[in-house]
Amino acid sequence: MDQNIYVKMESISKNFGTVKANDNINLTVKKGEIHALLGENGAGKSTLMNMLSGFYKPDSGSIYIHGEPVKFDSPKDSIKKGIGMIHQHYKLVEAMTAVQNITLGQKGSFFLSEKKSKNKIKKVAESYGLKINYDKKVYEMSIGEKQATEIIKVLYQGADILIMDEPTAVLTPQETKKLFEILKNMAREGCSIIIITHKLHEVMEISHKVTVLRKGQTIKTLETEKTNSKELTDLMVGRAVDLSIDRPEVEIGEEILKIENLTAEDVDKVEVLKNVSFNLRKGEILGVAGVAGSGQKELCEAIAGLYKIKKGKILYENEDIVGLSPRDIIHKGISMSFIPEDRLGMGLVASMDMVDNYLLKEQHKQKGIFIKRKPVKEKCNNMISKLEIQTPGTSHPVKQLSGGNIQKVLIGREIDTNPHVLITAYAVRGLDIASSHTIYDLLNEQKKKDVGILFIGEDLDVLLKLCDRIMVLSSGRVTGIVSAKETTKEKIGLLMSDEINTEVLAV
Amino acid sequence: MRMIKRERISKKDAFRIRSTAIIGSLILSGLFIFFLGHNPLDVYLSMAKGAFGSIYRIKDTINIIIPLIMTSLGIMIAFKMKFWNIGGEGQILMGALFASYFALNFSTLPKPILLFVMFIAGFIGGGFWAFIPAFLKVKFQTNETITTLMMNYIALNLITYLQYGPWRDPQSLGFPKIANFADSATLPRLFGIHIGWIITIIAVVVITIFLNKSKFGYEIKVVGESQDTANYSGIRVNRVIIRGLIISGGICGIVGMMEVSGVNGTLTNHVSAGYGYTAIITTWLSGLKPAFIIPVSTLFAGLIKGGGFIQTAYQIPQSAADIIQSMILFFVIGSEFFIQYKIVPDRRNAKGGEVNVS
Known part of the structure; x- marks a missing residue:
């Protein structure tokens, strides 16, 4: 068999109970290829990759790595064959340095020479154009650095097939750009990269080939150059979809919510909201952008009366609601829904x-x-x-x-x-495209009813299309509030990476 | 081998597991009885006879069923909020103490009024004893398992003190005993059993409705499922916990009142008879559902009563009877594990589900 075909998965099926998670899936990835795996939530992307990395065993079908048939009993076996998986949530030890994390669990002599390992790691990393500070402890690292550490770790383990599960979810646009440079470098050096994503523009930007999955089946594998976003979406959803998001023109009314110098601390006395000030008007959707964990959750909970506030004011129709009970705040007509990663969290039992x-x-x-x-x-x-x-x-x-x-x-x-103020965080997290649009329509309907909406989002494209204004949070600070019609993704990206822009603050 | 949490279990499978456990426990205890030199079958039969063999014995067993059901109901309300109330024992004692105060000092009141006052006093006594740990929990996040347990000892020693000291009956010829209640403070009987059984039946019905249909019952459920969600939806969590605990302890307090007034005729430091602890098991085994508390408590009362009977009938030492009881308990409680989890062979050694390589 062709040695250049690094990964070949043939008619793979996997059932969980009565659910067909994967049904006869085929996937071929060549040397030096960046292959995007595209599909909506529940399409079977993660299941498929979990079989490639040895977490699950397929019910039927065959896997060939470097042309050789393989059976994985555990992730260890898959690592041995040169497969490295980078999970969405990094699996690093916070209190250890990059080198320690990278060498963790490696075979070798009883005593590890950190210096020797470091040189070896450096050589591997630099051959792909990766650079990090090896003595930095993980808890001091930015998200981008952590990701780089994870990548170096699998490369150091000898991986030449890299699986990345939604790698850009936690990155700013700038960090994403950097990551993509690295991935391209790696591909040039002969690695195969499989990237799981549901963001179309990323597929278009980085991949050579794309395989679309839907409801556990392979729909089609295409060359990225010969396709476009529209076709991919239609394949992903299974019918033609209208990708545009409506932004109805509503006469923006008076101010309904005004936040002044809001500061809050977490249990460790670390400031999670720093002097946050903004206002929200009737009939307006105010978007909130920022990398995950920039204070979005705390802001939502603070307004809903669930988070202790250190100082500052939350004025609802000119009345300070700081210190009111969650019940009183609900009665005033402020509704908050936060969709956590596990989706159930505190909104539902x-x-x-x-x-x-x-x-x-x-x-x-x-x-x-x-x-x-x-x-x-x-x-x-x-x-x-x-x-x-x-x-x-x-x-x-x-x-x-x-x-x-x-x-x-x-x-x-x-x-x-029937709230007057609707706060919603990650409302479309993990939803398929049709459902997401149902939600956008619902929000727009509320906007037309003069409701003030605070929309905390992940996808900048959506924020730009749906919102009237966008506020950017970075490490608990407001780094800018911009008009959605006039700004660009790059500008927001800069604000997300913590550069206060006094000019845009004035908007 | 490893264990997997079951998604759900069919009623048939659950029944199969539970009956296997009971049969298993009977076999193992049977072996034990055999080594003691008795015929296991005979012993089991006399256990059943001892508990349900005659009208008189049935009445005796019902006297145990009543406090077990009531205490389980009380504890269940706390458990529904994931507040681990281990203090049923102390709450029973305090209910008994409060009720006894009125029984001893106001015996001249007309019987219905005095009994009603004692009933309310019992509720307040138990409720107050549960309020303290509930308050400490919401204010200072103390661990309720420890505080409720400690409160048991305080209650126990308080009554012992009263029994040996201030409340000792001068006419008891130096015997450390509190005076017997007057007739006006004694629960009347119906069909030969004190009317606590009617109170108990009413309590089961009322609490079932209360939990399923009332707002407060709903709030208790939400708080038990997730305090964050309760908070988020505007439920005043602390208030629900404190009120719920007062009701929980109050019901246990009523048990104390019924025991002193209907069974013992006076207050002693063993009036709670371990019901507060046994009820933890019965509550748990009944899956926090009032309707299941009745059969489970009946079974336990039978076990207690039957265990007592074989001691005298076969001259088996109490510890041996306890061992038999515990073995049965161990199996029954252990079976709950298998209802929630199943044991499967480790994947690594399994032949099935492997990749076919062509």
Whole structure:
């Protein structure tokens, strides 16, 4: 078999119970190729890669690495064959330096010579154009540095097939650019790279080939040069989709929420919000951009009365709501929905059904000591049909729904409370394109009803298309508030990487 | 071998596992009984007979079932909030103490009024004893398992002190004993059992409705599932915990009242008889569902009563009877593990699911 075919996966199938996660999938990656694996959540990308890296065993099908048939019993076997996987969440030891992390778990003599290892690591890294400070401890590193450390680690282990799971989710556009340079270098040096993503523009920018998966099946493998975003989306979704996001022109009303010099500390007395000031007006969507963990969660929780505030004011219709209980803030008409990575988090009770979850926000409004579930059931049924929620019924525990449907329940409920201010964080996290657009439409509908919306997002393209203004957070500070129509992704990227821009602050 | 959490389990499988456990426990205890020199079958039969063999014995067993069910109901409310109330014992004692105060000092009151006052006093006594750890928990995040447990000893020693000191009956000829209650402070009987059984049935119904239909019951459920979510949705978590615990302890306090008034006829330092601890097991085994508390408590009461009976019938030492009881318990509780988890052979040694290489 052709030695230049580094990875060949043939008719791979994997079932989890009754769910066909992978159904007859084929994938071929050549030497020096950057291959994008594109698909919506639940399309089977991660399952497939987990089989390539030895975490799962396929139910049927064959895998060839460097032309040789292989069976992996554990990730160790896959590492031995030169496969390195970089997970979305880095698996580094915080208190150790880069060198220590890289050499961790390596075979060798009983005593490790750090100096020797360091030289060896350097040689490997520099051959791919990677440079980091090897003596820096991981907890002092930026996200980009951590990622570089992970990459060097797998290269040092001798990997020439690199799998990257959504590598840009936590990076600023600038860091992403840097990463892509590195990946291109590696490909030139003869590595094969498989990159899992659902961001189309990244596929177009970096990959040589792209394989589209949908519902556990291989839809098509294409040469990136010969395709375009539109075609890829249609393949990914399975029908023609309109990619444009509406930004209805609404006459922006008076100020409804004003945040002044908001400062908050976490349990370790580290400032997580630093002098944050901004305002939100009726009929406006204010986007919040920033790399993950820049204070978005704390900001949401602070406004909702769930996070302790050190100083500053939160004025709702000119009344300071700092110190009010979450209940009082809900009564004022401020709704907050935060979609955490596990999607359930604090907005919903996993083991309860839809009706009981709806009741979380509804029960205060009911009079008397007994709960009336019947009217709520009706509202839930309305919501199911309006948002096309896939569920066997209203009395099904929400944790058994798929991620997207769980999100619709949460956001649907929050919108049903008819809020004046709607705070929503990561509303479309992991949703498929059609569902995401349902959510955007819902938000726009609210905007037309003069609701002030704070939209915390991940995808800059969406923020630019949907929002009226965009505020950028970096390490808990507001580094800029810009008009979405007039700014560019690059400008926002600069703001995300912590460079205060006084000029744009004035907008 | 390794274990995997089960997604869900069919009723049939759950029943199969539980019955296997009970049979297994009977076999193992049977071996033990055999080595003691008795016929296991005979001993088991007399255990059942000892618990349910005659009207008189059934009544005796019901006298154990009543406090077990009530205490389990009380503890369940706390457990629903994931507040591990180990203090049922102390709450029973304090309920008994508060009720006894009125029984001893206001015996001239008309019987219905005095009993009602004692009932309320019992609730307040138990509720107060549970309020303290609940308050400490919400204010200072103290560990409730420790505080509720410690409160048990305080209650126990407080009653012992009263029994040997200020409340000692001068007419008891130097015997450390509190005076017997007057008739006005004694629960009336219906069908030969004190009317605590009616109170218990009413309590099961009321608490079932309370948990499923009332707002407060709903809030208790949410707090138990996730305090963050409760907070987020505007539920006043601390208030729910404190109120819930007062109800939890209060119900245990009523047990104390019923025991002093209906069974013992006076206050002693062993009035709680370990119900506060046994109820932790029955509550847990009933899956925090009021309806299941009844059969589970009946089973346990039978075990306690039957265990006591074989001691005298076969001259088996108490410790041996305890061992038999514990073995049965061990199996029954152990089976819950297999209902939640299943054991599968390690993947590495399995032949199935391998990659076919052509």
